[in-house]
Amino acid sequence: MCDTCGCSNLPPAPARDEHTHAHTYAQSHGPGHEHPHEHDHDHCHGLTDRHEHAAAHSYQTVVVNQALLGANNRLAEQNRGAFRALDMLALNVVSSPGSGKTTLLQATLNGLRGRLRCGVIVGDLATDNDAMRLRGTGAPVVQIATGTMCHLEAGMVAQALKKLDVRALDLLLVENVGNLVCPASFDLGEALRVVLLSVTEGEDKPLKYPPIFVSADAVVVTKMDLEAAAGFDREAALRNIRQASPKAELFELSAKTGSGMEAWCDYLVTARKKWLELA
Amino acid sequence: MHELAIMQSALDMAEEKALAAGASQIHRLRLRIGELSGVVPEALRFAYEALRPGTMAAEAELEIEEIPALCCCPACNADFHVAALNFECPKCHQRSGDLRKGNEMDLTSMEIS
Numbered sequence: 001m002c003d004t005c006g007c008s009n010l011p012p013a014p015a016r017d018e019h020t021h022a023h024t025y026a027q028s029h030g031p032g033h034e035h036p037h038e039h040d041h042d043h044c045h046g047l048t049d050r051h052e053h054a055a056a057h058s059y060q061t062v063v064v065n066q067a068l069l070g071a072n073n074r075l076a077e078q079n080r081g082a083f084r085a086l087d088m089l090a091l092n093v094v095s096s097p098g099s100g101k102t103t104l105l106q107a108t109l110n111g112l113r114g115r116l117r118c119g120v121i122v123g124d125l126a127t128d129n130d131a132m133r134l135r136g137t138g139a140p141v142v143q144i145a146t147g148t149m150c151h152l153e154a155g156m157v158a159q160a161l162k163k164l165d166v167r168a169l170d171l172l173l174v175e176n177v178g179n180l181v182c183p184a185s186f187d188l189g190e191a192l193r194v195v196l197l198s199v200t201e202g203e204d205k206p207l208k209y210p211p212i213f214v215s216a217d218a219v220v221v222t223k224m225d226l227e228a229a230a231g232f233d234r235e236a237a238l239r240n241i242r243q244a245s246p247k248a249e250l251f252e253l254s255a256k257t258g259s260g261m262e263a264w265c266d267y268l269v270t271a272r273k274k275w276l277e278l279a
Numbered sequence: 280m281h282e283l284a285i286m287q288s289a290l291d292m293a294e295e296k297a298l299a300a301g302a303s304q305i306h307r308l309r310l311r312i313g314e315l316s317g318v319v320p321e322a323l324r325f326a327y328e329a330l331r332p333g334t335m336a337a338e339a340e341l342e343i344e345e346i347p348a349l350c351c352c353p354a355c356n357a358d359f360h361v362a363a364l365n366f367e368c369p370k371c372h373q374r375s376g377d378l379r380k381g382n383e384m385d386l387t388s389m390e391i392s
Contacts (some may be wrong), residue, residue: 059306059390064296068310068384151281176331182281184317185384210316210364214378246350246366247376 071264072186075154079189082161084279087273090172092152092188095196095211096205097178100129100222100255107255109137116272117168117216119229121154121160122175130175140164143182151154151182152191170272180205184212191275192217195245199223202229203237206244213244218251220264286326294335302391305336313379313383314348315361321368339389348381 067073083090095101102122109118112146122130131143138165142160144152154160157174166172175192176183195216200223206213213219214233219241227234249267253260289310297305312320320343327341348361352375357369359382361381366374 059392060302061388061390062296062300062302063388064292064386065388066292066386068285068292069387070292071288155388185281185285207364211315214315214364214376243366244364244375244376245376264361 009225025082056129061236069185069187072154074181075114075158077144079154079158079161080191080263081189082158082166083189083191086166088166088171088172089192089275090174090188090190091192091194091268091269092174092183092190093194093196094176094183095178095179095181095198097221099178099196099198099201101175101178101196102133103255104220104222104253105134105175107135107258107261107270108173108265109134111261112171112268113138115265115269116170118171118173119164119166119169120175121152121157121164122174123177125149125177140161146177150177150179152176152188153186157188171268176187180209180212184215186207187202194218194220195248196220196222197237199227199232199237203233203240206237206240210244213241213248214246216245216248218267219245219248221250221252221255224252224260225256225257231237282322283326283329285318285384286323286330290327290336292329292386293389297335297391299372300391303335305310305334305339305389305391307342308336308386309342309344309384309388309389310342311346311385311387313346313381315378315381316384318384320345344387346380346383349379350375351377353377357371364379 022204023216079090093101094103105120109120112118116140120134120139121144122134122141123144123146124130125148126145128143131141134141142163144156146152146156146159152174174188193216195212197216197219199221206219221237221241226232238250241248251260251264251267253264289308293305293308298388312323314317323343323348329336331339346363346368348367349358350361351358352371352373354371354373355368357370358379361378366376368375
């Protein structure tokens, strides 16, 4: 190659075969810079598709090894750090639509009055109906309208937190979008993940939606007042929950009648105490 | 269908890394997906077909390595495969929720030029 003008790089030869051709480029050399051009050469760069070893060409391998939800995970860790600094136990409450998340939270807010200062973040695709219901308890509530998103993400929770007087709270209840699939993958920075199963849903749901149940720290069977009417097979349900949620504490309650609520509220008070001791 | 959002994250991340390495094309993408990650490889592939046109990965091959779910038994301290949601250690029949593998959802590597 000519070191002065780099002319052998101009422009790429059209074919891979050996060839000899006249130099016809309108490229003039500067004064005192004359040299013969010989374009009889091998090609060793894959400039055309016809190149025979194009497939073997050295693509660069880049090792990444990063979580696909790395951005969410980082924000979740920030939330977790903030919750820890505030001594605020955070719960991520998930279930299918209609399992009774909002009703359970209402009863929980009432049951914990005077014991823990609670705040709520509630996610739905649209409307602030749930927030209105929950505000009736007197607790501060922030509604997140996710638009079309089927789950909450850590960043949304971080934004919603700004609207709460977090220094005045001991317990943050995050009601996720009603969905048993997608919320499983998105860490919000919570200390405990609570999964609900209502007696009207079918006893095999824990086996049908494993990821969310596997990740549960507590599983709450709701609407126990409808157990008989729904023909709920309690033994089978508990067996399935124990199978799919090996690390979960198990509760059976009716937020409507209040049965089982005391044990559930006691659990939250104790869970916060234990969590504070872990610090 | 959160696979669509997850695949979008994968493509965004891959393009960012490829650009940072001075590449203009992605030829191969390798993902690692755990058995209990909540993500279905088939749905990821479907999302990939929908999302890749017009990106640097428009012509790229997608490889998905599936990682079996492994739990560690607290009694015998050995890892065992959680088959069919059976969290019981096959040796000592102790139950374990100590999941060591199977939650992965990573971009492992890619080939670029």
